[in-house]
Amino acid sequence: MEFMALPVSVKLALSFSGMYLWVGMLTGVWKYYQISRSESARAHYYVDIAHRSSLLYAPATLILAVMAYCSVWSETVNFLFIVINIFFFTFSIASYILHGWLKDTSNQFKEPHQLGQFQLPKVLMRMAMVLLVIGEIIATGGLLLGMFKALF
Known part of the structure; x- marks a missing residue:
């Protein structure tokens, strides 16, 4: 099948797969830089x-x-x-990058929940995690079921 004829959902997932790989490489450079400048090599x-x-x-x-x-x-x-999966994957990566940039916590679930100088309400963290879990499980499960129905 010609690439241009792929469904938009597939093109979107392929595009974000490449972007996540690229972000992984860029954050790898950042990680190496911090390791090289740290007394503990971390x-x-x-x-x-x-x-x-x-x-x-x-x-x-x-x-x-x-x-x-x-x-x-x-x-x-x-x-x-x-889209549901990409939203939550991107949200997660962005939050990790933000915490890494701010150096505000070593555990985003530790209370009080820090975001730079701000404290986030416990309910906000809990809701974000519940939505993430439900969204990713249902969206991935839905794709898996759709694939199984096609294959079997």
Whole structure:
């Protein structure tokens, strides 16, 4: 199949897979820079997490692209499932980068929840995590089911 003929959901997932890989490489440079300038030879905790998570979300998003491509669901449903995953993957990576840049915490779940000089309400963190878990589980499960229905 010609690349231009791919469904938009698949193109979107492929594009973000590449962007996550690139962000993983950039945060790897940042991580190395911090390691090279640290007496303990370690980068900030969230710089390390941003680097690793970006590199893990890249192939995960590539897998989602394949699942969307194989899915029996309509393009609208597949697109929604891809967007939900991309939203939460990007949100996670961005929050790790922000914590790494601000050096405000080594555990974003430690109370009080810090974001720079600000303290975030406990309910905000809990809601964000509940939405992330529900969104990613349902969206990925939906793509998986759509792929299984097509394959079997």
